[in-house]
Each structure stands twice: as structure tokens, then as C-alpha cells.
Amino acid sequence: MIGIINYGAGNIFSLTAALDRIGIEYAMINEEGDMENYSHIIIPGVGHAGAAMQKLKATGLTSSIKKLEKPVLGICVGMQLLTRHSEEGDAHLLNVMDIETLHFANRVNLKVPHMGWNKVSPMQNSKLFQNIEKDAYFYFVHSYFIEYNPTFTLAYTDYGIKYSSAIQYNNFYGVQFHPEKSGKAGEQLLKNFCTI
Template sequence: MKIVIINYGAGNIQSIKFAIKRLGCEAVLSRDVEEIRRADKVIFPGVGEASSAMNKLKASGLDKIIPELKQPVLGICLGMQLMCNSSEEGNTQGLGIFDVDVIKFSKKVKVPQIGWNQISNLTSDLFNEVNENEHIYLVHSYYAPVCKETIAKADYELSYSAALQKNNFYGTQFHPEKSSVVGERILKNFLDL
């Protein structure tokens, strides 16, 4: 199985690569369009600020390629947010895969939300053998509201999308590569899709 982690200069890629290796697989870091297209599974990571990350995607033409991919694609954290219609962060136009706009938590709560939280309302094969209210690790100031593509929820001030799915596209607001045994299970489920 060929697993490609998109390397566009805005990702927490080494920890994802190590997590995949712990599952007995090898992942390749690449921004090569043809290599990404040929992959069996694609992971789209993201750490940082939305508008600069989107500019990096556009500079390499990946903003056009990602929405056309036919194999399972997993967006992680900012990667998931960039797969949405837009983000308030930097007034960023997204890839439009998930039909939802990313917004900032209000000033009533501490941002970013950093640390462990629980996920619930799990409604996808991505969560096979994952129990309701398991703990996952998050670092984010912006969130995708609950929408028709929500496959898991978390609560921080309000209920929001901890994960999204549309067709072959999956996204997790949390970092499965940093979410211990539960995160490893979710990554394994993605690789098994």
C-alpha cells in the first residue's frame, strides 16, 4: 500500500510518519502531484495559520489536485479546516470539500483549546472499535460547526465537529498521531478503508 503524506510546508509530518510506521506501514512525504495521485491513501496534515497554508498549497498547485483525489484522503487539524468552504482565520477561501465554514471560538473560552477532550456521536468506519467519549488530543482556536458531514463531535464552549466525512474525504480536528491508543486505532481504520 502506498501512503503519501502531503508535504507542503505546513504540516506536523514527522509525527504522522512515525505513527504510520508504528502501525507497520511506510509513508512517503511528497508534494509531487503524480505521486499523490498514484497513492492508495493520502494524508493532508496542517499546523499553523490558514491563509499562509493555503498560499503554500496554491503555490504548488495542490489546491486544484486535492479536491479531485479519488482514494481515501485524511485531513488532520488545519488540513481538515482547509478542506472546508472557508476559514475566518486570515479570511481564507478553502478547498470546498466539506460544506461548512470554519469559525473562531468566542472570547468566553481560553484559546487555543490545548489538550485532551472527548469525542462522541461517532458515525463512520473511521471509528470502528473506538468507544464513545474516548479522549483525543487537540490544539486549535478555530472549529467547524456541526453540519451534515459531521461524523464525530467534541464540546468546548459548544458542540462542534471533531471529525467530518464526505465521500472519500475524511477530516479530524484532533491529532490522531498524538492521541495515544485511540488515535492509533483511528489511523489504522483509515489505512484499512
């Protein structure tokens, strides 16, 4: 069963709807004691990374998240929280992975936000991308991106610059796209996460 970190960072209706569609049970994690009830943890998030980090800190869950040994999946801003620092609000984040979250503006000559369907190319065989076509399209909406890194990048996407559209370090996973809005490929990825 999935535990969703409930820290008030945006709307989770679409995420829970997707889990309902694929028949995966879930519940909300409001405090540290709730963590042990679940086999898998999702950190959702939309909006401003700095603001999201403040809200996460306010729940008192940050240190217990960092200590988790069960599979964790950060989605969008929830993924960015796993990095060291974001240019959005000059925010210091969880630092599960020692990489940076950067702004697209002034780094690419393309429209910002990066909004729409783009290809995701896994770098290696990973359970997270099992049974998903290579270079499948996923749905993205974001203005900040996680730099490419040979250690942490699990899949990359090209938006004028090659960046991390999925990251992994041990049991921690993150995806920049929205699997809950990415058609069949997205639903398969959520199913895959539950089998890790």
C-alpha cells in the first residue's frame, strides 16, 4: 500500500484518481508514525519548490523521509525536493541527491514552462521503466529542471538541453513528468513503482 506525503503542496486529486484507475491502494501520511504503515511512499508536489520545502518542513517529516529505506517516488516538485538546492526561491532542499534544480530561462531558447508531451529516454534497465516503450512520451509542466548527472540520472529528456527527467539513488526515485496525466505509459510507471 502506498503512503502519500500529505503536506499541502498542490492538488493530489489527479494522482489518487490514477491510483484508483490502476487499482492501487493508498492513504495519506500526516505524521512520522504513519510512515511504517506503507510499503511505498510518494511525495507529490506542484508549484514553487521553495514554498513546497517550507510546507514539508512544517510537517516535521523531513528527517524521517531522508531515513526511509523503502521505495520513495517524488513527482514533479516532489522530485526536485530530493535534490540539494533549487534556483526557485534559492531553496535548500532534502539533499538526498547532491544535484541542482535549475531554471530553464536563459539556458534554453525554447518556451518556458516546458509544457506538453516529450520523450523520456531511460539510461539503463530499471524496474521503473519496465514494459514501457523506449522513448515513450510523458506529460510535463515545469519551468525548473534537474541537471543531468551520470550518477543520479535514470532517464533523460531533451528540451534544448539534456536534463534528468527521472533520477534514482538507492531506494529514492523521482520523475519530473506527471505519470498520473501521461496516458498508459504513466499508469504503467505507477504500477512499476509498486513492484519495486
